[in-house]
Amino acid sequence: MAARKATSKPAAAKPNVSAEELTAYYKDMLLIRRFEEKAGQLYGMGLIGGFCHLYIGQEAVVVGLEAAAKEGDKRITSYRDHGHMLACGMDPNGVMAELTGREGGYSKGKGGSMHMFSKEKHFYGGHGIVAAQVPLGAGLAFADKYKGNDNVTFTYFGDGAANQGQVYEAYNMAELWNLPCVFVIENNQYAMGTSTKRSTHSPSYWERGAAYGIKGEEVDGMDVLAVKAAGEKAVEVCRAGKGPYILEIKTYRYRGHSMSDPAKYRTREEVQKMRDERDPIEAVRSMLLTGKHATEDDLKAIDKEIKEVVNASAEFAKESPEPALDELWTDIYA
Amino acid sequence: MATEILMPALSPTMEEGTLAKWLVKEGDTVSSGDIMAEIETDKATMEFEAVDEGIIGKILIAEGTEGVKVNTAIAVLLEEGEDASAVPTSAPVEAPAPSESPVEVAGGEIPWPLKPAEVAIAATLEPDWPEGTAMKQQTVREALRDGMAEEMRRDDTVFLMGEEVAEYQGAYKISQGMLDEFGDKRVIDTPITEHGFAGIGVGAAFGGLRPIVEFMTFNFAMQAIDHIINSAAKTLYMSGGQMGAPMVFRGPNGAAARVGAQHSQDYAAWYMQVPGLKVVMPYSASDAKGLMKTAIRDDNPVIFLENEILYGKTFDVPDLEDYTVPFGKARIWREGTDVTIVSFGIGMTYALEAADKLAEDGISAEVIDLRTLRPMDTASIINSVMKTNRCVTVEEGWPQGSVGSYISSVIMQEAFDYLDAPVITCTGKDVPMPYAANLEKHALITTDEVVAAVKQVTYR
Numbered sequence: 192m193a194a195r196k197a198t199s200k201p202a203a204a205k206p207n208v209s210a211e212e213l214t215a216y217y218k219d220m221l222l223i224r225r226f227e228e229k230a231g232q233l234y235g236m237g238l239i240g241g242f243c244h245l246y247i248g249q250e251a252v253v254v255g256l257e258a259a260a261k262e263g264d265k266r267i268t269s270y271r272d273h274g275h276m277l278a279c280g281m282d283p284n285g286v287m288a289e290l291t292g293r294e295g296g297y298s299k300g301k302g303g304s305m306h307m308f309s310k311e312k313h314f315y316g317g318h319g320i321v322a323a324q325v326p327l328g329a330g331l332a333f334a335d336k337y338k339g340n341d342n343v344t345f346t347y348f349g350d351g352a353a354n355q356g357q358v359y360e361a362y363n364m365a366e367l368w369n370l371p372c373v374f375v376i377e378n379n380q381y382a383m384g385t386s387t388k389r390s391t392h393s394p395s396y397w398e399r400g401a402a403y404g405i406k407g408e409e410v411d412g413m414d415v416l417a418v419k420a421a422g423e424k425a426v427e428v429c430r431a432g433k434g435p436y437i438l439e440i441k442t443y444r445y446r447g448h449s450m451s452d453p454a455k456y457r458t459r460e461e462v463q464k465m466r467d468e469r470d471p472i473e474a475v476r477s478m479l480l481t482g483k484h485a486t487e488d489d490l491k492a493i494d495k496e497i498k499e500v501v502n503a504s505a506e507f508a509k510e511s512p513e514p515a516l517d518e519l520w521t522d523i524y525a
Numbered sequence: 526m527a528t529e530i531l532m533p534a535l536s537p538t539m540e541e542g543t544l545a546k547w548l549v550k551e552g553d554t555v556s557s558g559d560i561m562a563e564i565e566t567d568k569a570t571m572e573f574e575a576v577d578e579g580i581i582g583k584i585l586i587a588e589g590t591e592g593v594k595v596n597t598a599i600a601v602l603l604e605e606g607e608d609a610s611a612v613p614t615s616a617p618v619e620a621p622a623p624s625e626s627p628v629e630v631a632g633g634e635i636p637w638p639l640k641p642a643e644v645a646i647a648a649t650l651e652p653d654w655p656e657g658t659a660m661k662q663q664t665v666r667e668a669l670r671d672g673m674a675e676e677m678r679r680d681d682t683v684f685l686m687g688e689e690v691a692e693y694q695g696a697y698k699i700s701q702g703m704l705d706e707f708g709d710k711r712v713i714d715t716p717i718t719e720h721g722f723a724g725i726g727v728g729a730a731f732g733g734l735r736p737i738v739e740f741m742t743f744n745f746a747m748q749a750i751d752h753i754i755n756s757a758a759k760t761l762y763m764s765g766g767q768m769g770a771p772m773v774f775r776g777p778n779g780a781a782a783r784v785g786a787q788h789s790q791d792y793a794a795w796y797m798q799v800p801g802l803k804v805v806m807p808y809s810a811s812d813a814k815g816l817m818k819t820a821i822r823d824d825n826p827v828i829f830l831e832n833e834i835l836y837g838k839t840f841d842v843p844d845l846e847d848y849t850v851p852f853g854k855a856r857i858w859r860e861g862t863d864v865t866i867v868s869f870g871i872g873m874t875y876a877l878e879a880a881d882k883l884a885e886d887g888i889s890a891e892v893i894d895l896r897t898l899r900p901m902d903t904a905s906i907i908n909s910v911m912k913t914n915r916c917v918t919v920e921e922g923w924p925q926g927s928v929g930s931y932i933s934s935v936i937m938q939e940a941f942d943y944l945d946a947p948v949i950t951c952t953g954k955d956v957p958m959p960y961a962a963n964l965e966k967h968a969l970i971t972t973d974e975v976v977a978a979v980k981q982v983t984y985r
Contacts, residue, residue: 327728338734522765
């Protein structure tokens with residue numbers, strides 16, 4: 192089983208990726224990071240309320256997997272969902288305006304950070320109950336199989352959710368019925384404040400799939416190219432009608448579980464070491480520079496462009512009006 | 526351009542905090558993600574990170590300062606080459622408060638609707654089929670199967686899943702013959718895993734199918750209730766109308782016979798409480814069929830509460846190609862002038878028996894079958910109570926927070942002046958269902974209790 196492990200070192204230049212693709216991943220990851228930093232700032236200003244779970248540090252997971260997706264593929268995740276939405280092409284303005292609870296948000300301000308959807312981009316939420324999205328994702332895959340198309344559903348969940356019973360109910364049926372579902376375990380090592388070591392004696396999460404006959408592998412989630420390569424393999428299995436596949440993606444969140452988490456369960460040094468040595472964006476940045484695919488000036492221009500997009504989303508989210516009071520009563524029934 | 530760094534809110538409830546410690550000093554360069562300060566909130570000490578890069582030009586609030594209001598400027602961040610002295614400091618920015626639209630209370634009326642407007646069609650004594658329609662005798666069991674099968678012939682996105690629905694032909698034989706007709710792609714046996722298959726059903730509905738999820742009984746749906754409520758009922762609202770779950774959750778509900786506490790609960794009042802769900806609880810075979818067809822066509826999640834004892838009961842069913850019954854329309858089974866008896870599902874058995882007995886004593890009872898509990902045809906109840914001035918509700922569920930409690934409150938609010946007696950809610954007893962035959966009989970509502978309640982409200 193160890194043979195399945197993907198390489199963990201970001202190579203200086205991988206032959207299977209073009210400069211354009213690498214630049215695109217850089218942009219997509221940077222957009223997520225800058226967006227999340229801005230969301231944290233707006234939260235601090237009281238413009239975003241309630242719970243707000245940031246994705247900073249985990250960017251390579253969604254960007255790598257989106258690189259393996261095609262039009263028609265679906266995705267569904269938990270409440271740490273801003274990165275997934277940006278990666279699948281949802282409009283930053285609409286996402287940020289949902290965070291501020293405004294009319295211009297994806298759910299007209301009625302969903303908030305944890306409950307956002309886009310039918311157009313096949314993003315099925317945004318779910319606030321830990322692990323509920325896992326059978327829901329298997330159900331989306333069920334629908335595609337029933338209709339006879341070759342779409343795949345990416346069902347994301349964390350290491351915390353991986354201990355919920357419904358995950359294994361979903362695994363069992365997904366394999367039994369050969370559902371085209373990629374189960375993506377984003378293992379950021381902490382379920383809120385409980386480290387994986389304190390919540391399970393299982394050596395790994397993906398191996399639990401073996402109990403149901405589901406293949407899988409562990410992936411270095413700080414390396415966008417490793418994620419993409421693993422995603423392509425998983426998707427190929429699913430599209431070929433060979434049932435679900437599990438990717439356990441080892442990643443790390445730099446921020447607390449939510450905005451109000453002081454993160455005292457780990458040391459500052461642990462976080463800093465990850466940032467200094469394994470940052471997924473820095474890794475691509477260095478690949479672009481050492482491979483002479485981009486100059487410092489090119490990257491500065493990208494940074495500026497991203498900053499403008501994010502600032503514009505914050506402006507939009509501040510200026511978009513609150514939903515009309517009538518909205519209280521709409522969308523309860525179709 | 527110089528920017529002010531503001532005191533952040535670091536929890537959903539924080540209004541002010543202590544600036545415990547600065548980890549940077551004036552003149553330091555910071556970049557995005559660097560920790561600048563430690564701030565004590567009402568719950569914890571938090572690290573405060575820089576968002577923008579720049580140079581700390583001036584620290585405005587010294588470390589150790591308590592009670593610093595959220596959004597007060599605590600430092601000034603400069604871009605390269607800027608001078609701190611040139612920066613004017615502003616007053617604290619007020620956190621945006623939600624806009625408060627004044628609610629006018631005119632004439633003592635409640636200024637908001639208690640619930641969104643629902644379409645109710647006045648209930649009548651006339652049946653839901655045209656005059657002269659040929660009738661056939663069918664059990665509720667057969668009617669439910671015919672309703673599902675007709676809709677599956679009509680729409681190939683409809684499928685049935687659940688425990689023992691296919692090869693076993695249904696634990697209660699509701700899906701008898703359906704595997705043969707529709708095949709195993711559309712009539713699907715699941716493992717015993719309610720939480721999981723309910724979630725898969727909801728996901729399939731998000732994905733464009735119309736699942737019918739059978740629970741062997743609704744007692745087992747408690748394992749799945751998170752998906753029924755959090756995933757199915759709320760998603761349309763949470764997505765701003767983009768996607769919902771057009772599907773039916775169905776199965777027997779309430780007490781059967783001698784199966785004890787864990788297999789004998791009536792969930793009508795539970796599900797009826799949830800916005801986003803529709804709740805159906807038929808009594809007769811024609812309603813079971815017509816409402817099942819409507820439920821499958823409905824674009825919302827529908828809870829369809831059947832009853833094991835009613836499965837084998839025979840009724841007239843109209844022999845029509847496409848017979849549907851609308852939601853939100855009660856059925857008047859019997860007209861009367863002295864009292865209104867409101868019930869639904871198996872409760873109708875007691876209501877109708879009681880009405881027969883009462884007639885022998887010269888009391889004329891009007892009997893209303895709600896058929897759907899959400900939307901509920903309260904207009905027909907009110908109309909009837911305005912005529913009879915008395916009301917008794919009948920159900921098998923528990924008394925506290927019962928369907929009858931809700932009906933009683935609606936009558937109080939909308940027809941108080943018409944009442945000549947307090948509404949009595951006849952319910953099951955406030956106990957887990959006992960196994961012993963004699964105790965079980967007493968735990969359920971009885972016809973005699975309904976008769977006694979009517980005599981009480983009619984002062985006989």
